[in-house]
Amino acid sequence: MSKLTKYQGLIVSTLLLACSSMAALAAPQTGTPADGGLINEQQVLYWLIKRGEVAADASDVEKQAAVDAFVSRGRHTTFKPAAIEVKAEQLRVKRAAQKNTKSAQYAAANNKVLADQDITKTVKVLAVLVDFPDLPHDANQLKAGDSDMYYSSYPAAHYQQLLFSQNGFAGPSNQTLQSAYQYFQAVSGNSFYFTGEVRDWVTADHDAAYYGGNNSNDDDNAVPELVKEAVTKAVVGMTDAELDSYDIEDPFDIDGDGNYDEADGIIDHVMLFHSSIGEEAGGGVLADDAIWSHRFYVDSNTNGYVIPGRGGLKVFGYTVQPIDAAAGVCTHEFGHDLGLPDEYDTTNSGDGSPVGAWSLMSGGSWTGSIAGAQPSGFSPYAKSFLQQKYKGKWVNEQHISLANLTSSGTAVKLNHAVNSDAINQLSIALPAENIAFKAPLTGKYQYYSGQGDMMNNAMSFNVSLPLDTPLALSFQAHWDIEDDYDYVQVLVDSVAIEGNYTSSTNAVYPAVKNFISGKSSNISTAAGLDAWVNMNFDLSAYAGRDVQISVVYKTDEAVGDYGMAIDDIQLINQGSAFYIDGAEADGMATLSGFSRIEDSLPGKARRYIVQLRSHQGVDAGLVYDNYEPGVLLWLENFNQNDNNVSDHSGKSLIGVVDADQNLIGAQRTDVQIRDAAFSLYPQSSYVGDSHLAAESLFDDNRDYSAPLKQQAGMILPELGLTMQITEQASDSSTATLEFALSDSSELPPVSLVAEMKVQASGADVSFNVIVSGGSDYSYAWSFGENNATSSDTAPSYTYSASGDYIVSVLVTDAAGNTVTATDTIRVVIQPLAAFTLNQTDLTVALTNMSKQGFGNLTYLWDFGDSSSSTVENPSHTYNTAGTYTITLVTTDSIGNEVTANQVITVSSPIITATTSTTTTDNGSSGGSLGWLTILMLSLFGFLRKRV
Incomplete structure (x- = not known):
C-alpha cells in the first residue's frame, strides 16, 4: 500500500469537526449547473441554423456571436458540491493516510509489499430513461444528420449496450463502438467494473420546458424534480431486493465506521437520459428548453429524496445525459460521480486551460471519429486520485528523487499510459515554493486564517479581565470572504459577540449572528492598498471574569477566497491597553488552523508527472483531433485550486508543458497544445502549423510560458532539470528517458512541513505526524489537557473526559528549524x-x-x-x-x-x-x-x- 500521496495535500488542509451544522442550515441552491466542458460549438451552430435563428450565409463573426450567446450559461455557472460529499472526502483521505502510515510500518517490519493492484472495485448504476409529453422518445423529431449518434430509435437496449456491454455496441453505421464499461476497464487496468441496468422509458408529468427551461439565473428550472419523478416511476415493478442491489456503497460514510463498501440507504449511482439533444449541443427542437448535461444532487439540504413506498431508500447524486449521448459524455459525467473535478477553465472566458483533449475531464470527452465515441484517457492528476481512492491498477507509477539526480543523468524506461502492467507514469516531487501574501500592518508577523473548503479554523487566548469598565477588544484586519457562505466570528467563551463591523443577519445560515463576511475593501474606513480595518468589540459585560477570546473562520464546501489576516490585537480598559499581541512573539495565542506568518504563505506540493501517450487503447481517439504522440510532461501544482487560467495564466492545478512553443496562429489552447508531447519523431502536418520539427529535450531553463498565448503556457521553476528522450518506439508504446540535474544547480531548501494524523477511539487517541524537509526530528507534543505532554514520535493519550481539545506538536530538525502542527480534536467518551x-x-x-x-x-x-x-x-x-x-x-x-x-x-x-x-x-x-x-x-x- 502506497504512502501518503501528494494528491492528499489538495483535499485535506485541516480536519473539519463542525461542518454538518452548516450543511443543515444552508439554503438550497436553485437551478442546476451546466457542464461547460461538454459544449459542442459545431452542433450548436447546426441547430441555430436549422431552427432559423442564424442565417446559413451569415458571416463567421455573426455565427460565432450567436454560438457564444447560446452557450453563455455554460460559461458562468458556479454551483457548490454537496457539503456531505466534501466532508466525507476529507475524512476518507485522512483515514487513508492514517491507514497507509500504519500499513507501511507493518509492511516494513514484515518485509512485505501490500498489493494495491490486486484490489478491484465494482459499481452498479441505475440508468433511467425519461421523455416528455411534448417530446416522446419514439417521436423525438430527430432526422439523419441531426447528430453523429443518430439512430432511428432509442430503445432501452441501446443504452444497456452503450453503458454496460463487455464487447462494444453497434454505432449509427453499424460500426463497433466502445462502451462505458470497456472504457473504465481499460483506464483502470481491468480493476474497475462499471455495471448496472437500464430501466425502460417513463414519461414526465410536465412538458420539457418545465424542467429544462432556464430560470432568471439562466439555469435549468427543475432537473432534480425530474430525477425524482423519473426514478419513482422507473422502479415500479422492481422488487425490494432488486432495488436494494443498487445500494452497495457508503461513499459518505454516513454511519462513521470507515467502511465505504456497505449499504447507506441511498442509491449509489443514478444516470438519467432524456429524450432531447442536450442544450450543450444546441438543444435540438427544444433549443434552450433542453436540459444541459451535468452532475448534481437531489434535495441536498436533506441529503436526498425518499422514494415513496420503498422502505426509506433515497435518491441523492445523479448525472444527466441527452438522448444521443456517446460514451464520452457518459464517462465524463461519471468521472464527476467518482469525485473528479473539471480540468478545463470553468469560466470559459478565455483560450482554455493547458489540458485540452489530453484528458477525459477536459476536451478528451469529445475525441473520436464520431465526436465523443472514443474518449481519451485521464490526466495523471485524475489517475492518481482514482488510484488513491479505489486502489487497483489505474496507474503504475515510479518516483524519481530530484535530490538523487546528477549531471551525469539517470535513465528510466517508460511505457505508454494505456499499459498498466508496466511503469506508465513517472513522478518527480519539486521543492515547495513560498507564495507571496500581503505584508503585516506593523512588525514582521501577522495572524492568518488559512484558506480552503470546509474549514473550522480558530485562534484563541485566555485572559483575566479587570472589574473596571469600559472594556474593549480591538485588532486590525483585512479580509476577502465569500459572502454569507463563509464567515468569521469573534467569540467570548464560545459566544459570538457584536462588533463595529459585524453583521446580524445571514441569508444562508439564519442561525449565524454577529459575523464578518464579504470584503474589507468595501468598508469606507478601510486603509491602504490591503484595506486594513480597525475592529472593535465591547467586553464590558465580561468584566471581572476569566474568559477565552477566540477568532473562528468557517467555510463551506467551495468558492473560498483568501480569508482574514489579523494584526495588533489589544485589550483596552478605560482607554489604556493592558494586553497587546502584535503576533511578534510565538505562543501568545493558541492556533488551530490559523497560522503566524510574515508576508508569504508556505507553498504546497508540486511535482512533474511524465506520461507516454500513443494512439492506442483509449488514446486512439486523439488522432482525430490531430494530437501528436510522445512524452507528455505535466506540472501538478496544489498551490492552485483549479485550472481557471483566465484568472491566473501560466498557473494551474494540472497542465501540460508544451514542448513546441511556436504558436499555431491565434488558435485556442486546445489547438496550441496538440503538439505538446516531446518526441524523437517529427510532427504530422496540420493546417496553420509550420513548425513540425521534433523536440526531444526538456530544459527548465527554457521559457514554456507561451508569452504570446499565456493561457496555453506554464510558468515553471528553474531548478536545472533536464529530460532527454534517448529511445522511443515508432508507435510510442515505449521510451527511454534520461533525467539530469545541473551540477551548478543549488536546490532551494525544502521547507519543514508537518501534518498531524489523529485516530480516536473513545478516550484513547493515537497521534502521528508526517514531516517533510529536514532530518533527525525531535517532537514536543501537547495534548490540551492537564498539561499532558510527550516527546514520542507517535504517542497515545487517554483523555479523562469528552470535549474539544487543541493538540499541538512542535517538530525540530537537526538544523534547529521548527514547525508546529496543530489540530482541534473531538474526544467522545x-x-x-x-x-x-x-x-x-x-x-x-x-x-x-x-x-x-x-x-x-x-x-x-x-x-x-x-x-x-x-x-x-x-x-x-x-x-x-x-x-x-x-x-x-x-x-x-x-x-x-x-x-x-x-x-x-x-x-x-x-x-x-x-x-x-x-x-x-x-x-x-x-x-x-x-x-x-x-x-x-x-x-x-x-x-x-x-x-
Whole structure:
C-alpha cells in the first residue's frame, strides 16, 4: 500500500469537526449547473441554423456571436458540491493516510509489499430513461444528420449496450463502438467494473420546458424534480431486493465506521437520459428548453429524496445525459460521480486551460471519429486520485528523487499510459515554493486564517479581565470572504459577540449572528492598498471574569477566497491597553488552523508527472483531433485550486508543458497544445502549423510560458532539470528517458512541513505526524489537557473526559528549524447510564450515577407505571403495590444515548393498630365491644354529615 500521496495535500488542509451544522442550515441552491466542458460549438451552430435563428450565409463573426450567446450559461455557472460529499472526502483521505502510515510500518517490519493492484472495485448504476409529453422518445423529431449518434430509435437496449456491454455496441453505421464499461476497464487496468441496468422509458408529468427551461439565473428550472419523478416511476415493478442491489456503497460514510463498501440507504449511482439533444449541443427542437448535461444532487439540504413506498431508500447524486449521448459524455459525467473535478477553465472566458483533449475531464470527452465515441484517457492528476481512492491498477507509477539526480543523468524506461502492467507514469516531487501574501500592518508577523473548503479554523487566548469598565477588544484586519457562505466570528467563551463591523443577519445560515463576511475593501474606513480595518468589540459585560477570546473562520464546501489576516490585537480598559499581541512573539495565542506568518504563505506540493501517450487503447481517439504522440510532461501544482487560467495564466492545478512553443496562429489552447508531447519523431502536418520539427529535450531553463498565448503556457521553476528522450518506439508504446540535474544547480531548501494524523477511539487517541524537509526530528507534543505532554514520535493519550481539545506538536530538525502542527480534536467518551435507589413502601428515591458523554447530559426516566420524569434525581410514589421496571435513558449533547434498567417490587405500608383491652370474667370480649362502639360512633358521625 502506497504512502501518503501528494494528491492528499489538495483535499485535506485541516480536519473539519463542525461542518454538518452548516450543511443543515444552508439554503438550497436553485437551478442546476451546466457542464461547460461538454459544449459542442459545431452542433450548436447546426441547430441555430436549422431552427432559423442564424442565417446559413451569415458571416463567421455573426455565427460565432450567436454560438457564444447560446452557450453563455455554460460559461458562468458556479454551483457548490454537496457539503456531505466534501466532508466525507476529507475524512476518507485522512483515514487513508492514517491507514497507509500504519500499513507501511507493518509492511516494513514484515518485509512485505501490500498489493494495491490486486484490489478491484465494482459499481452498479441505475440508468433511467425519461421523455416528455411534448417530446416522446419514439417521436423525438430527430432526422439523419441531426447528430453523429443518430439512430432511428432509442430503445432501452441501446443504452444497456452503450453503458454496460463487455464487447462494444453497434454505432449509427453499424460500426463497433466502445462502451462505458470497456472504457473504465481499460483506464483502470481491468480493476474497475462499471455495471448496472437500464430501466425502460417513463414519461414526465410536465412538458420539457418545465424542467429544462432556464430560470432568471439562466439555469435549468427543475432537473432534480425530474430525477425524482423519473426514478419513482422507473422502479415500479422492481422488487425490494432488486432495488436494494443498487445500494452497495457508503461513499459518505454516513454511519462513521470507515467502511465505504456497505449499504447507506441511498442509491449509489443514478444516470438519467432524456429524450432531447442536450442544450450543450444546441438543444435540438427544444433549443434552450433542453436540459444541459451535468452532475448534481437531489434535495441536498436533506441529503436526498425518499422514494415513496420503498422502505426509506433515497435518491441523492445523479448525472444527466441527452438522448444521443456517446460514451464520452457518459464517462465524463461519471468521472464527476467518482469525485473528479473539471480540468478545463470553468469560466470559459478565455483560450482554455493547458489540458485540452489530453484528458477525459477536459476536451478528451469529445475525441473520436464520431465526436465523443472514443474518449481519451485521464490526466495523471485524475489517475492518481482514482488510484488513491479505489486502489487497483489505474496507474503504475515510479518516483524519481530530484535530490538523487546528477549531471551525469539517470535513465528510466517508460511505457505508454494505456499499459498498466508496466511503469506508465513517472513522478518527480519539486521543492515547495513560498507564495507571496500581503505584508503585516506593523512588525514582521501577522495572524492568518488559512484558506480552503470546509474549514473550522480558530485562534484563541485566555485572559483575566479587570472589574473596571469600559472594556474593549480591538485588532486590525483585512479580509476577502465569500459572502454569507463563509464567515468569521469573534467569540467570548464560545459566544459570538457584536462588533463595529459585524453583521446580524445571514441569508444562508439564519442561525449565524454577529459575523464578518464579504470584503474589507468595501468598508469606507478601510486603509491602504490591503484595506486594513480597525475592529472593535465591547467586553464590558465580561468584566471581572476569566474568559477565552477566540477568532473562528468557517467555510463551506467551495468558492473560498483568501480569508482574514489579523494584526495588533489589544485589550483596552478605560482607554489604556493592558494586553497587546502584535503576533511578534510565538505562543501568545493558541492556533488551530490559523497560522503566524510574515508576508508569504508556505507553498504546497508540486511535482512533474511524465506520461507516454500513443494512439492506442483509449488514446486512439486523439488522432482525430490531430494530437501528436510522445512524452507528455505535466506540472501538478496544489498551490492552485483549479485550472481557471483566465484568472491566473501560466498557473494551474494540472497542465501540460508544451514542448513546441511556436504558436499555431491565434488558435485556442486546445489547438496550441496538440503538439505538446516531446518526441524523437517529427510532427504530422496540420493546417496553420509550420513548425513540425521534433523536440526531444526538456530544459527548465527554457521559457514554456507561451508569452504570446499565456493561457496555453506554464510558468515553471528553474531548478536545472533536464529530460532527454534517448529511445522511443515508432508507435510510442515505449521510451527511454534520461533525467539530469545541473551540477551548478543549488536546490532551494525544502521547507519543514508537518501534518498531524489523529485516530480516536473513545478516550484513547493515537497521534502521528508526517514531516517533510529536514532530518533527525525531535517532537514536543501537547495534548490540551492537564498539561499532558510527550516527546514520542507517535504517542497515545487517554483523555479523562469528552470535549474539544487543541493538540499541538512542535517538530525540530537537526538544523534547529521548527514547525508546529496543530489540530482541534473531538474526544467522545460514550455516556454511561447507571443509578441507585432507596425504597420505602410505595416510594422510591433515585440517585443518578450517569457519567461521561459529550457536553451536558439529559435524562428520561420511565417508572414502569406509565409515569416518567426528566429530573436528574427524581423521587416517585407508586399508586399500587407490584413489580415494576425502572428505565433510565441518558443522552449527551450530540445524541449518544444509553439505557439502564432495574426491576423493583414495592409494597403497601403495613398498618399496625393500637387497641385498649378491658379484662372481665368473660375473657377478652370487652375488647371486641370497644371496637364495636368505635365503629358505631364513626358510622353515626358519617350519617350526620350526609344529612
